[in-house]
Amino acid sequence: MASDATIAHAAPVIAPRATPPTTLQKMARRRSTIAFLLTLPLLAVIGGLVAWPAAYAIYLSTLNRRMTAFIGLENYAILLENDTFRMVIWQSCFFAITAVILKALIGFWLAHMLHHIPSKGQRVWRGMLLVPWVIPPALSTLGWWWMFEPSYSSINWLLAIFSVPPVPWLGEMWWARISVIIVNVWYGAPFFMIMYLAALKSVPDQLYEAADIDGATGWQRLRYVTLPMMRNIISITVLFSLIVTFANYDIVRVLTNGGPRDLTHVFASYAFQVGVLSGNIPRGAAVSLFMFPLLAVIAFFVLRGINERTKEIGA
Amino acid sequence: MSATAAPRAGHGLFHKAGSLRAERRWALWSAYVSLVIAAIVMLAPPFYMLITALKTSAEIADLNGNPWIVRDPTLENFAAILGNEMFRGFFWNSILVTLLVVVVTMLISIPAAFALSRMRFWGSQWLATGVFLTYLVPDTLLFIPLYQIVGGLGLLNSIWGLVLVYPTLTVPFCTWIMIGYFASIPKELDEAALIDGAGWLQMLWRIFIPVALPGIIAATIFAFTVSWAAFVYPTAFITRPDEMPLTIGVVSQLIRGDTFAWGQLMAGALLAALPPVVVYAFLMDYYVAGLTAGATKG
Amino acid sequence: MAQVTLRRLVKEYEGGVQAVKGIDLEIADHEFVVLVGPSGCGKSTTLRMIAGLEDITGGEISIGGTVVNDIPPRDRDIAMVFQNYALYPHMTVFDNMAFGLTLRKFRKDEIQRRVMEAARILDITQLLDRKPKALSGGQRQRVAMGRAIVRDPKVFLFDEPLSNLDAKLRVQMRTEIKKVHQTVRTTTVYVTHDQVEAMTLADRVVVMNGGIIEQVGPPQELYHRPATRFVAGFIGSPAMNFIPARIEPASGALNLRLPGDILLPIPAERSDRYRAQGGREVLFGIRPEHLTETRQGRATYADLEVVPEVIEPMGMETLVHFHMDGTRDLCARLDPTIPAAPGQPLRLTADLANMHLLDPQSGRVL
Numbered sequence: 001m002a003s004d005a006t007i008a009h010a011a012p013v014i015a016p017r018a019t020p021p022t023t024l025q026k027m028a029r030r031r032s033t034i035a036f037l038l039t040l041p042l043l044a045v046i047g048g049l050v051a052w053p054a055a056y057a058i059y060l061s062t063l064n065r066r067m068t069a070f071i072g073l074e075n076y077a078i079l080l081e082n083d084t085f086r087m088v089i090w091q092s093c094f095f096a097i098t099a100v101i102l103k104a105l106i107g108f109w110l111a112h113m114l115h116h117i118p119s120k121g122q123r124v125w126r127g128m129l130l131v132p133w134v135i136p137p138a139l140s141t142l143g144w145w146w147m148f149e150p151s152y153s154s155i156n157w158l159l160a161i162f163s164v165p166p167v168p169w170l171g172e173m174w175w176a177r178i179s180v181i182i183v184n185v186w187y188g189a190p191f192f193m194i195m196y197l198a199a200l201k202s203v204p205d206q207l208y209e210a211a212d213i214d215g216a217t218g219w220q221r222l223r224y225v226t227l228p229m230m231r232n233i234i235s236i237t238v239l240f241s242l243i244v245t246f247a248n249y250d251i252v253r254v255l256t257n258g259g260p261r262d263l264t265h266v267f268a269s270y271a272f273q274v275g276v277l278s279g280n281i282p283r284g285a286a287v288s289l290f291m292f293p294l295l296a297v298i299a300f301f302v303l304r305g306i307n308e309r310t311k312e313i314g315a
Numbered sequence: 316m317s318a319t320a321a322p323r324a325g326h327g328l329f330h331k332a333g334s335l336r337a338e339r340r341w342a343l344w345s346a347y348v349s350l351v352i353a354a355i356v357m358l359a360p361p362f363y364m365l366i367t368a369l370k371t372s373a374e375i376a377d378l379n380g381n382p383w384i385v386r387d388p389t390l391e392n393f394a395a396i397l398g399n400e401m402f403r404g405f406f407w408n409s410i411l412v413t414l415l416v417v418v419v420t421m422l423i424s425i426p427a428a429f430a431l432s433r434m435r436f437w438g439s440q441w442l443a444t445g446v447f448l449t450y451l452v453p454d455t456l457l458f459i460p461l462y463q464i465v466g467g468l469g470l471l472n473s474i475w476g477l478v479l480v481y482p483t484l485t486v487p488f489c490t491w492i493m494i495g496y497f498a499s500i501p502k503e504l505d506e507a508a509l510i511d512g513a514g515w516l517q518m519l520w521r522i523f524i525p526v527a528l529p530g531i532i533a534a535t536i537f538a539f540t541v542s543w544a545a546f547v548y549p550t551a552f553i554t555r556p557d558e559m560p561l562t563i564g565v566v567s568q569l570i571r572g573d574t575f576a577w578g579q580l581m582a583g584a585l586l587a588a589l590p591p592v593v594v595y596a597f598l599m600d601y602y603v604a605g606l607t608a609g610a611t612k613g
Numbered sequence: 614m615a616q617v618t619l620r621r622l623v624k625e626y627e628g629g630v631q632a633v634k635g636i637d638l639e640i641a642d643h644e645f646v647v648l649v650g651p652s653g654c655g656k657s658t659t660l661r662m663i664a665g666l667e668d669i670t671g672g673e674i675s676i677g678g679t680v681v682n683d684i685p686p687r688d689r690d691i692a693m694v695f696q697n698y699a700l701y702p703h704m705t706v707f708d709n710m711a712f713g714l715t716l717r718k719f720r721k722d723e724i725q726r727r728v729m730e731a732a733r734i735l736d737i738t739q740l741l742d743r744k745p746k747a748l749s750g751g752q753r754q755r756v757a758m759g760r761a762i763v764r765d766p767k768v769f770l771f772d773e774p775l776s777n778l779d780a781k782l783r784v785q786m787r788t789e790i791k792k793v794h795q796t797v798r799t800t801t802v803y804v805t806h807d808q809v810e811a812m813t814l815a816d817r818v819v820v821m822n823g824g825i826i827e828q829v830g831p832p833q834e835l836y837h838r839p840a841t842r843f844v845a846g847f848i849g850s851p852a853m854n855f856i857p858a859r860i861e862p863a864s865g866a867l868n869l870r871l872p873g874d875i876l877l878p879i880p881a882e883r884s885d886r887y888r889a890q891g892g893r894e895v896l897f898g899i900r901p902e903h904l905t906e907t908r909q910g911r912a913t914y915a916d917l918e919v920v921p922e923v924i925e926p927m928g929m930e931t932l933v934h935f936h937m938d939g940t941r942d943l944c945a946r947l948d949p950t951i952p953a954a955p956g957q958p959l960r961l962t963a964d965l966a967n968m969h970l971l972d973p974q975s976g977r978v979l
Binding site: 501503504506507508509510511512513517521522525526528 | 698703
Binding site: 031032034035036038039041042043045046049050051052053054056057060106109110113114116117123125126127128129130131132134135136137138139140142143144146147151152154157158186190191194195198240243244246247248249250253254267268271272275276281284285288289291292295298299302303306 | 356445
């Protein structure tokens with residue numbers, strides 16, 4: 001083709017063919033083939049490493065400890081009878097809900113504050129406030145563990161300045177639970193902040209100006225302009241964070257490792273303890289599968305929120 | 316609740332002169348006070364880790380005085396941890412696993428996202444939704460069956476097992492945000508390329524990848540940070556120290572006995588956290604773009 | 614050798630919506646044809662079918678004598694200019710223009726020669742190293758045209774290329790496009806919703822509405838002899854006035870009775886045409902420029918008195934809006950020196966030599 005490039009109509013023209021299959025149909029078929037090949041590795045990952053293991057987990061959970069016999073729902077039944085596991089359910093829900101609410105409120109507050117300062121300085125502040133999210137949580141939790149350490153606790157030293165007696169951070173059940181939540185909130189609040197800040201910035205200024213002219217106070221602007229405009233992104237972020245927090249493992253593992261006396265276990269750490277450390281794979285699978293119904297419900301709502309948001313943006 | 320919620324000075328036309336400016340100044344002040352407090356809280360743990368890492372063991376053990384300052388800074392903890400062959404092994408494992416996973420993720424995500432966003436085919440809508448749902452499946456739900464599967468392949472205690480399973484953490488989200496980035500490229504651009512004579516693969520390689528480069532950078536950063544920070548899978552699959560990546564290596568191997576080498580531990584944790592922090596410091600805008608892209612899809 | 618022929622062309626979308634309902638069109642070699650119509654009339658769909666970007670549901674398209682129904686866009690030897698220009702943002706102007714040639718494996722020096730030639734025609738030689746982001750709207754438009762020119766295709770396709778430009782630039786680029794076409798003489802199909810663009814650019818204008826072709830013809834013909842009410846109302850700005858009327862025979866002549874008991878004598882030279890329509894209800898169509906202030910001594914002109922509601926001074930003319938019983942807004946074009954004020958009765962003269970009488974049911978011009 002390179003040689004006959006000098007004249008006007010040198011580009012190749014495929015001769016028309018009257019007989020089927022037509023060239024366009026061939027093209028369409030070719031397109032499907034290419035598309036299939038391009039998505040094949042993705043299908044392999046989703047199918048082989050997510051869908052198949054998920055199904056396999058269900059199968060595993062119906063076996064006995066040595067994986068030699070089918071025992072139906074026995075593992076689930078045993079778990080529900082077990083006081084430790086009941087505590088795990090309770091603690092997982094308490095942990096996830098409390099942590100997410102705190103993260104959402106603090107994140108919203110910080111996003112709002114950031115949005116109010118001159119945009120020149122926002123980058124620097126945003127940069128500093130996002131640091132907890134950037135450090136791998138397993139490693140930053142080590143730092144917290146050291147700060148909570150009973151004999152050297154630097155937090156207790158600060159509290160002592162205000163004459164607060166030393167707190168047994170990781171030694172007592174409620175303090176240990178609170179510690180886990182504190183670390184999780186510290187780690188996750190910046191994520192909320194960044195999401196809300198993005199959402200705040202997407203609210204057109206004219207809406208606020210119109211509200212001002214209509215005589216809205218600051219509170220009314222928040223109530224009638226900001227929140228409705230951010231409703232969708234708030235719910236997506238909260239639901240998403242609920243999944244991640246609910247399934248959290250790193251922080252509990254490093255900070256308390258389930259202790260004291262198995263009182264701070266959540267689903268993930270308990271599943272690990274039962275399934276990997278104690279070697280009861282089927283029961284461990286059953287523990288983690290208890291997360292599934294809740295996650296499915298949340299995922300449904302997230303997806304709905306995303307679709308709505310896509311529609312809003314598209315409209 | 317915000318600072319702007321300060322009540323208006325009064326109704327009607329007789330506004331106190333200057334009250335608007337006072338209101339603004341008050342809002343700005345409360346914003347800065349909040350941000351300073353938040354920054355102190357957010358930065359305290361890494362700061363304290365650094366202080367500890369700079370202390371001698373004797374100073375750490377000394378219970379008198381302010382633990383938040385260092386009287387006698389030393390780099391001996393960093394020197395010790397860097398001299399530790401096992402720690403260097405963790406580092407090398409982390410680098411190897413992360414690089415491989417990032418490359419694999421991009422090779423899977425970009426073509427798939429292109430096909431899903433541009434080449435409508437049977438089931439493409441469902442697959443796109445499926446990608447997002449997969450992203451919502453947490454690793455803690457999958458690690459037990461994957462433990463069995465990886466064990467069945469003989470890849471327990473091997474970084475190759477990690478390279479195999481980490482894509483479950485990275486591929487769904489990267490594909491999802493790449494679909495968003497590709498979808499934001501105007502349709503006319505591919506039509507122009509079609510008329511110019513490009514095939515599908517040429518279109519992907521010569522138009523889509525260069526145009527969506529910011530999105531690809533954001534996705535790469537995401538894949539990098541997630542692989543680097545991954546904790547559940549290595550904790551479950553790796554028990555031999557020489558195959559451990561940094562996260563589990565630092566947490567499990569540097570903590571031994573009853574008296575911890577706190578200084579070395581903190582130095583190790585800080586060094587381990589350094590790569591994502593450096594990436595973040597230099598590519599903050601891409602990092603944030605990737606973070607927020609998931610919820611808005613383009 | 615590059616005529617374009619559409620035969621009974623149909624486009625049906627999923628769900629049975631027909632965007633194009635079987636149109637026939639012959640476009641001659643070197644011709645500049647403009648498809649014009651309101652949004653949703655099927656003009657863009659038609660263009661995209663010619664380009665090969667939309668599948669053809671029925672009928673046939675041939676380019677240069679070859680049926681192209683089943684030929685993919687890249688092999689149809691066409692070039693297209695898009696509304697948003699669709700320039701590749703990561704490539705320089707040169708690379709944008711050279712891309713199609715590179716993909717077709719042209720020689721380096723040939724690419725160079727063609728791009729320089731096109732850049733010279735479009736006067737963008739000094740921009741070749743820039744990226745599209747650094748260009749103004751008009752410059753981007755030129756590059757988009759350059760990309761089409763270098764290919765030296767059989768047919769240029771333009772899809773509303775000027776709608777993203779501001780009014781002043783649009784006029785300028787309009788001239789530019791016409792100049793380019795006069796230089797390269799490539800067969801051109803141009804889609805727009807702007808009838809002024811259509812009139813100024815086209816050798817022939819194709820007016821489309823609701824998926825069918827209403828009328829095809831040179832601009833002057835469409836203006837002076839519209840075939841349907843749609844064409845009459847679409848071509849010309851401000852639009853033609855339509856007033857319900859009745860043809861009444863009166864002692865060998867014909868009168869036109871308008872609302873408010875106004876009688877207009879139909880000129881003798883038009884009477885024969887309407888003789889058979891005596892007593893019939895019609896629509897009386899007259900353009901604002903043929904409805905002007907009354908002056909003395911013009912025989913074929915007939916008077917009517919109206920009360921202006923809104924006066925719009927345009928500088929070179931003054932538009933007067935009013936209405937009559939049973940009509941919507943009507944408009945007359947006055948000499949700007951005529952004093953006119955809202956509410957002040959005004960005598961207008963209708964130039965009946967340029968009137969149109971239409972069938973109110975079918976919309977056909979009688």
